[in-house]
Amino acid sequence: xxxxxxxxxxxxxxxxxxxxxxxxxxxxxxxxxxxxxxxxxxxxxxxxxxxxxxxxxxxxxxxxxxxxxxxxxxxxxxxxxxxxxxxxxxxxxxxxxxxxxxxxxxxxxxxxxxxxxxxxxxxxxxxxxxxxxxxxxxxxxxxxxxxxxxxxxxxxxxxxxxxxxxxxxxxxxxxxxxxxxxxxxxxxxxxxxxxxxxxxxxxxxxxxxxxxxxxxxxxxxxxxxxxxxxxxxxxxxxxxxxxxxxxxxxxxxxxxxxxxxxxxxxxxxxxxxxxxxxxxxxxxxxxxxxxxxxxxxxxxxxxxxxxxxxxxxxxxxxxxxxxxxxxxxxxxxxxxxxxxxxxxxxxxxxxxxxxx
Amino acid sequence: xxxxxxxxxxxxxxxxxxxxxxxxxxxxxxxxxxxxxxxxxxxxxxxxxxxxxxxxxxxxxxxxxxxxxxxxxxxxxxxxxxxxxxxxxxxxxxxxxxxxxxxxxxxxxxxxxxxxxxxxxxxxxxxxxxxxxxxxxxxxxxxxxxxxxxxxxxxxxxxxxxxxxxxxxxxxxxxxxxxxxxxxxxxxxxxxxxxxxxxxxxxxxxxxxxxxxxxxxxxxxxxxxxxxxxxxxxxxxxxxxxxxxxxxxxxxxxxxxxxxxxxxxxxxxxxxxxxx
Numbered sequence: 046x047x048x049x050x051x052x053x054x055x056x057x058x059x060x061x062x063x064x065x066x067x068x069x070x071x072x073x074x075x076x077x078x079x080x081x082x083x084x085x086x087x088x089x090x091x092x093x094x095x096x097x098x099x100x101x102x103x104x105x106x107x108x109x110x111x112x113x114x115x116x117x118x119x120x121x122x123x124x125x126x127x128x129x130x131x132x133x134x135x136x137x138x139x140x141x142x143x144x145x146x147x148x149x150x151x152x153x154x155x156x157x158x159x160x161x162x163x164x165x166x167x168x169x170x171x172x173x174x175x176x177x178x179x180x181x182x183x184x185x186x187x188x189x190x191x192x193x194x195x196x197x198x199x200x201x202x203x204x205x206x207x208x209x210x211x212x213x214x215x216x217x218x219x220x221x222x223x224x225x226x227x228x229x230x231x232x233x234x235x236x237x238x239x240x241x242x243x244x245x246x247x248x249x250x251x252x253x254x255x256x257x258x259x260x261x262x263x264x265x266x267x268x269x270x271x272x273x274x275x276x277x278x279x280x281x282x283x284x285x286x287x288x289x290x291x292x293x294x295x296x297x298x299x300x301x302x303x304x305x306x307x308x309x310x311x312x313x314x315x316x317x318x319x320x321x322x323x324x325x326x327x328x329x330x331x332x333x334x335x336x337x338x339x340x341x342x343x344x345x346x347x348x349x350x351x352x353x354x355x356x357x358x359x360x361x362x363x364x365x366x367x368x369x370x371x372x373x374x375x376x377x378x379x380x381x382x383x384x385x386x387x388x389x390x391x392x393x394x395x396x397x398x399x400x401x
Numbered sequence: 402x403x404x405x406x407x408x409x410x411x412x413x414x415x416x417x418x419x420x421x422x423x424x425x426x427x428x429x430x431x432x433x434x435x436x437x438x439x440x441x442x443x444x445x446x447x448x449x450x451x452x453x454x455x456x457x458x459x460x461x462x463x464x465x466x467x468x469x470x471x472x473x474x475x476x477x478x479x480x481x482x483x484x485x486x487x488x489x490x491x492x493x494x495x496x497x498x499x500x501x502x503x504x505x506x507x508x509x510x511x512x513x514x515x516x517x518x519x520x521x522x523x524x525x526x527x528x529x530x531x532x533x534x535x536x537x538x539x540x541x542x543x544x545x546x547x548x549x550x551x552x553x554x555x556x557x558x559x560x561x562x563x564x565x566x567x568x569x570x571x572x573x574x575x576x577x578x579x580x581x582x583x584x585x586x587x588x589x590x591x592x593x594x595x596x597x598x599x600x601x602x603x604x605x606x607x608x609x610x611x612x613x614x615x616x617x618x619x620x621x622x623x624x625x626x627x628x629x630x631x632x633x634x635x636x637x638x639x640x641x642x643x644x645x646x647x648x649x650x651x652x653x654x655x656x657x658x659x660x661x662x663x664x665x666x667x668x669x670x671x672x673x674x675x676x677x
Contacts, residue, residue, distance in 0.1 A: 111407040114453040128453050128494040132405060163660060164645040165403035270674045298649030301407070301642045305454035312407065312453075317650070324650055327640050328458075328479035331613060333653075333676055343652070346674070351655035 048243055050235035052215040060090050063140050063228065067177070070103055072096045072143035081141065092143050092181050092209070092216070099294035099376060100144035101151055104172050105159070107291075108315045109133070111168070111301065115309040136171040140228065142179045147192045147374035149180045149204030151294025154370050157356050158297045168314075177224045180205040181216070182246075186253050189375030191388055193253035197372055200250045210243050217243040259349070260366050262391060265398030266350040275397060276338035279345075279390050282383040283337045287318030289377035289385070290344065295370045298324075319343050345390055406645050409451050409496030410436060414489055415471055420557040423478045424522055425487050428464075428471040429495060442466055443504030444529040445636065445664045449644045450474060451496025455485040459641045459659070462499065463525040467536035472497070475525045475557060501644045503664050505530045505634065507540075510606050514542040518619050520549050520591050520611025524557050526636045526663075527610055535571070544571040545600065549591040549615075552579045574598065592618040595626070602627040608634045613677065620667060630668035637663050637670075637677070653677070 051059055063069050064084035071090040072079050078097040082088065110133040119125040152173075159169035183190075183199035192198055202208055206225035209216040217235045220226040235243065269275050290296040300317040304310050317324060320340050326332045334340045353367035371387070378386050416428040429450075431437040444465055451457045458480075464473035478487045489495065507530065515534060517527045527546075534541050546565065550556040556575070566573040576587035576594045587594055591611065600607075607628055609619045616635055623633050639651035639658040646660035654674040656662070670677075 112405070116453070125492050126494070128411060128496075130408065130411070130453075130496075132408065158647060158649075162646055164406045164647065166647055167403040167405050170403055267674065270676075297647075299642070299647075301457065301648065303454050303456045310454050312451075312457075314407075317648070319649065325640050327638065328477075328483065329612075333639070339676070343676075346654070347649075347652070351652065354655045 048210075048217040048219050048235045048240060049229040049232040050215055050239055051209065051218055051232065054215075056090055056092075056215070057088070059232065060084060060088070060142065061086075062231070063142075066138070068137040068139040070139065070141045081143075090142060092211075095145045095147075095183070095187075095374070096143060097292070097376075097380075099151060099292055099374065100141055100148035100178065101155060101294050101297070103139060103141040103176050103178075104152065104155055104169060105297060105299075105316075108313055109168065111312045111314050113309065113311050117308070133168065136168075136175045139172070139176040140179060141176060144178060144180050144205075145183055145374070146180055146199060146201040146203070146205065146208070147190075147197055147372040148294050149178050150192075150197050150201060150372045151374075152178065152204040154295040154352075154368075154372065155297055157352070157370075162355070177206045177228055178204060179207040179209065179218075179225075179228070181209045181211070183251060184211055185251055187375065187379075189378040190253075190373065191256070191375060192373035194256045194259060194388070195369045195371050195373040196366060198250070198253060200247070210246050212239040212242040212246075214239070219243075257392070257395070258366070259369065259391060259395070261395060261399050262369070263350040263353050263367065265394045266346055267398075269394060269398035270342070270346070272397075273338060275393075276342045277336075279393065280337040280341040280385075283320070283341055283385055284383060285320045285322065285337050285340065286382060287320040288380045288382070289387075290318040290320055291316055292376040292380050294372050294374055294376075295348070319347075341385075341390075345387065345394070348387075349391055349394070406647070407498075407643070409449065409457075409498045412472075412495050412497045414491055414493050414495060416491060417489065420475055420559075421555050424475055424557055425478070426473060426475045427486070427489070427495075428473050429497065430471050431497065432494070437469075440469070440472075440499075442500035444507060444533045445502070445504035445526055446500035447502045447644070447659075447663060448472070448474070448497050448499030449501065449641075450476075450482075450486065451498075452482060452485045452489065453494075453496060456482045457496070457498075457642070457644075458482040458486075459501075459644060461526040461529065461636070461663070463528045465529050465532035465536060467533055472499070475522060477522050498644060502659055502662060505608065505664050507533060510534075511540045512542060512604075514601075514603075514605040515544045516595075516600050516605055516607045517544070517546045517548075518591060518595060518607060518609040518611075518623075519546070520615040521551070521555060522557055523609075523611030523615070524548055525610075527608060528558060528561075530608060531565075535565075535568075538570060542604065545574070545598075546571065547574045547576070547591060547594050547598070549576040549578070549594070549611075552577050553581050553584050590618070591615055592622040595619060595622045600626060602629070602632060606632050606634060610636045630671060631666055633667035635665060635667065635670070637665060639663075
């Protein structure tokens with residue numbers, strides 16, 4: 046298939062054209078950060094580096110409405126009040142522009158929870174079906190990147206509908222799904238030099254370097270579960286701020302709260318974080334994860350033990366690693382105010398828990 | 402497309418009364434009569450009760466599936482939602498998502514002696530199974546209830562305790578930590594009574610629920626009496642939100658209390674990472 050072409054100077058026009066047919070979330074610079082914003086006139090999509098936030102908000106927004114309720118007086122019995130419930134509005138078809146292969150792989154990990162674990166989350170399902178991911182392949186790895194540890198890579202196609210490759214003058218676009226093909230239909234074919242550059246890139250992609258074998262991580266984690274000295278050491282610097290969970294493409298825990306406004310209101314779902322002491326605090330005062338050590342243990346355990354145990358053989362290549370709930374995007378490392386490094390923790394788990 | 406798993410059914414409170422100074426019982430029917438007739442659940446399953454504008458919390462349905470005139474919930478006033486619930490009266494609307502979670506395996510208990518060991522509001526999940534068994538009495542062997550509380554006024558379901566003791570086809574042993582002048586039963590903690598009664602593990606199942614510390618010492622006492630891990634059944638509490646295994650917070654290792662529990666055998670609990 047011949048790649049399509051997005052010229053750098055035509056990018057804003059292309060985005061504007063997509064925004065007429067879809068809700069478009071485009072990456073823009075805000076201060077030091079690169080964040081996704083709904084398309085607005087005069088916006089400049091910025092594809093120069095991985096966005097600061099993960100792409101999960103396109104499928105699993107930070108705040109969303111689960112239902113609305115309204116209290117009304119019962120006209121047949123004025124001593125009583127009735128309540129009426131309404132479903133949230135349907136999802137608009139959406140294009141998410143400018144995520145990276147690690148973010149697109151996060152889509153699969155969210156599917157595991159919201160679609161494959163048991164009860165399906167209809168709100169996620171609807172958004173999932175209506176969202177097109179346009180990812181940018183990475184030319185180089187940052188020093189926080191470790192996608193290749195967890196089964197990904199800088200040009201991984203998993204989870205993307207379109208993959209863009211940076212070439213002279215713009216982006217060569219490869220459609221990976223039918224939805225991606227439809228999105229690219231109106232665009233011109235890439236000129237010959239761009240095609241050649243793309244072919245060369247595909248032939249020799251960015252070399253991510255060696256990756257440790259993490260196959261033993263689930264067992265090693267369990268071996269260390271009760272070793273609180275280990276977890277105290279690992280979490281000593283953690284502030285419980287939760288930024289690691291909010292920026293993670295795979296973290297999907299949420300809270301449910303009511304937001305009343307007079308006689309009506311919304312029941313909202315918001316991102317939550319297992320790093321917070323309140324997350325598991327029970328009404329009685331009992332808290333099963335009373336310290337930062339317990340909470341960090343849960344986060345690492347979920348990603349490198351509970352998830353692979355829950356979804357054991359899926360996508361497991363012969364001799365390959367289990368699937369972890371981590372795409373190696375490195376945002377938790379980059380954003381952590383005290384530089385907790387999950388690679389270091391996994392490394393220590395393998396080192397200390399992997400031996401009999 | 403799937404249905405919205407967060408959308409509750411609407412219910413109406415038909416009766417409410419105090420059990421103790423801080424525990425209130427609510428009897429609720431679904432507003433849709435056909436849905437109420439079609440509603441099925443198993444003893445031990447839970448519900449998410451909503452007060453719209455305040456939120457949702459998880460409570461066991463403490464009436465049995467053999468008595469479907471209403472669904473009963475007994476609620477201790479501890480947090481925001483339960484405070485708000487306690488202000489509701491007959492006729493007030495609530496939301497209900499149910500049934501959720503697993504249940505007591507009463508089939509596997511057929512023909513066995515059943516020992517219920519409860520403390521405080523921990524009697525609520527036991528009540529649904531006990532009433533179910535009393536309603537299908539011939540399926541079970543001897544039934545014993547050992548129930549304790551801080552003081553006589555802190556015991557739940559007081560009228561029924563007397564009724565059960567008078568039935569003649571089950572044994573009821575009551576105990577409190579602090580008796581009053583009228584108290585005519587035992588004094589002391591539940592595990593001590595269990596040990597004193599020397600309940601036999603022979604062809605028996607022990608079902609226990611109460612404060613975590615009571616459960617811990619009860620299980621130790623049961624083990625001393627010779628009960629195996631498979632013969633000890635308990636229910637766990639965890640802070641919950643979604644109730645359907647999605648929101649993540651009630652996990653113990655890779656299990657979710659809201660869908661894989663709340664009922665576990667001691668054998669199952671021993672297989673989990675110890676984080677209770």
